[in-house]
Amino acid sequence: MTELLVKNACVIDPLRGINAETMDIAILDGKIVEEVSDAAEVIDARGMLTLPGGVDSHTHICGTKVNFGRYMSPEDMRAGRTPRRGPLHATSGYSVPTTYGNSYRYSVMGYTTLLEGAMAPLEARHTHEEFIYTPLQDTMANVLFDGNWGIMEAIRDGDTKRVAAIIAWTLRAVKGFAIKLTNPGGTEAWQWGKNVSCIRDPVPYFEVTPAEIIRSIVEANELLGLPHSVHLHCNNLGTPGNYSCTLGSLGLIPDLNEKRQTLYAAHVQFHAYGGSDWKDFCSKSEPIARFVDMRPQIVMDMGQVMFGRTTTMTADGPMEFNLYRLHHEKWSNHDVELETGSGIIPVIYRRKNLVNSIMWAIGLELALLTKSPWQCLLTTDNPNGAPFVKYPEIIGLLMSKKYRDAEFATIHPDTEARVPLPAIERELDWYEIAVMTRAGQAKALGIQDLGKGHLGPDADADVAIYPLRMDEVDPSVDYQKVIDAFSRTEYTIKRGRVVARRGECLVDGSNATFWVRPKVSENYDMGKDPDFIEKFDRYYTVRMRNYPVQEEYLNRNRCIETEARI
């Protein structure tokens, strides 16, 4: 029995409506409890800002394409390295750190739960192997279904229940958490070197449209009763004028779930572009934010871009190829049979570049123009917009008009005519930041009932204590103090144990992997479906029996069983 008492914490806990109350947090064996005995170890938080552990609902940290980003980039590995020290292993990498690098750096910033945004089912075992070496955060993975042959055939046949059944079988087989659609239909078209331009283009051969894929899978998601909604990377990422495609995609979504959104739109910054080409490229954050304001069924994340070097990586292979033709940097692509694909290129976002400056502004605008912070979460689509270590700076920018103006003065001078940012006065408060970095993310992922994103009794004792007193810091002026505090917790507590203190990780932990097992009726068990089995045997290069990820790849895992309506 281990007991810990955090005293005098100034707590913001949005899921419980707590806003800056000074209180004690009692922890017993890794869980939050009402009280502990006098024997408990005591941490005096001395009025410091105390939040539930950070949750990143969209990041790329583990798996085939992330590792290929490292593999092809020794220059990035050299750009961030630390030696083995105490219980800690050596780390390498700046924009795509090694697994230990990700884990330690996230932990120092107070993050305790991470969702890997894109896992190809065929290569899921790789993601789980890397999760094992991401010791200080609980992890879960979105599974890619954007170009799944069986699903596209079922959609073509109008059989949504079969779509759900294939998803159920696959999630269970690959120990995945949620459904990810990346450029739905486009990744399949890309295996012929083609793409779809938006939601009405048919996918070659399969003759279904992205709109049909999105609608059908959204419905299947609810048939399966999954904790998270469909997680969508819209078609047509990164092109001028794509905001209309984004609005069209979001417009497909009915409100089907009382507890959470029906669609999670990822990295919307990359999908909020106006103009007809790069010459008249401009921000369309306003129509997007207004649209989302009116639709509680949509939650988005920012996908903020920050200036500097990073690595872009996505299942959206055709988009990466287009980016390669713009940047002429090195380019990797990896198509995955019957399922999806991925692409990687390194990029530098430059202040002196007009397009990059506009992109930087759009992300901030989305967060500032969307009324509810529950509907616009803070991410960079790590590492696509920037490495996650930039989050504190983004928090600073969102909380301080002064900081934004100072930064704005350093970017491309023509930006002002293309974006609404300079006219936006809003400064987010501490509570809103807490929503955007943990509470909102946990709610969107549907894991608050599993004890994530809040500090209520029986929650996982994941706590971040930041070295900052709200009554002493005016974030609109002292933004540097805000950045410093969010860069380095005083204490990060993970499952009741102090894992990081003042920038130093203290222990080698072990995580838990969350995955979903929808219970479907016998008739919808694809493991017994002759047609599914036959196609699998003929067209995959891995035997069906060797495909599922074995229990050996899961640490202390938490299987979420859902009652499917099929």
Add this chain to the structure above:
Amino acid sequence: MIVKDAVCPFCGCLCDDIEVEVEDDRVVAVTNACELGTTKFMGEKRLKNPILRYGDEWKDITYDTAIRYAADMLLSAERPLLYGWSGTHGEAQCVGVHMAELVRGVIDNTSSVCHGPSILAIQEVGHPGCTLGVVKNRADLVIYWGSNPIDAHPRHLSRYTRYAEGFFLENAFRDRKVIVVDVRKTETANIADEFVRIKPGGDYAVLSALRAIVQGKTDTIPRTVAGVTREQLVRVANLCKSAKFGAVYFGLGLTMTPGKYKNIRNAIELVSELSRHTKFTISAMRGHYNVYGSNEVNTWMTGYPFGIDFSRGIAFYNPGETTAVDILARKECDAALIVGSDPAAHFPRKCLEHLADIPVVQLDPYPNATTAFCNVQIPVAVTGIDAEGTAYRMDGVPIRTRRVLSTDYLSDREVLSRMYALMQEAQER
């Protein structure tokens, strides 16, 4: 008993459809595997227990003694080398990285003497590739360049290319063209639709010529390039451009011949160029069944695929300096742990001379050429036969190998974990 869907631990094809018949803890029959795989499954004479060199003799020792010997050797070394790793499972490779980190050693795998140059090229220009099933289902053009799968990867042709069924090909055998590029007429060249014979050392020039033709600069091409006629080059370029899906597979004939990593870079850039016209991919024909896994493990744990030097605490990578051959040739390392490879069969003489001078421990089920250089050899279970574990196919698809036999041999992971535990204890003291 018949074990179905067993995974063959021989080459990078990592075929997972093998049927192994076992009687009395012995493999008696193997179905679906090629000759190479069958031979591996049927087994050779394994070492029964760890052995220690004692003068000119070998002495039997216990696992405990052998593991202690290895741990002490690594702990007392100033510049230990931990080499091999391609012939073992990922879980063991992970322990190896932790060990190298702990003793501030150099960890390197066999890619430094096979596809290391391919990795260097990828680090310069990237890698447009795909899984093998994408090629199987779509490719109407396959090019084998400097590789001879009939000998080295016998089922590559039947599972993934020439003789494989493909979803988008009505009659795959007829509709799929195969081009072989090599310096000699190999077995694989005999089954090709087009054979391009290059003069030794001419690959770079031929690749450059093809790039020029694809870019529309045919008039700059001389009458022959490295022995290949302009007509044939134009024909090959046209086949590539008119294919719906083309796939290049290259082997050591491109990687380890004059030009080395520049050859691979040129080939990748040709594929990137072709990607502007049609769909094209390129991939390396990786040799050992889990050499790619070793690159993957090293990369997520240290940031680099091979040749990692921990002597300064951080992971440091500089192929040509921090790779096994160089460390041995410079007589730098003062102890070596060899796992899942046979350097004595492949390394230059100068390296072996040094290997003979330093303490060497090898984990390997069988006596091999490296045994002659060992102070201690520890027999282990064979991954895919009597040990389970993760292996990464040549295209990056990870598969868990099955155990088809149960024996008393410890796996590489078990032996290394015990070694690592002893080393951690010693460090803490």
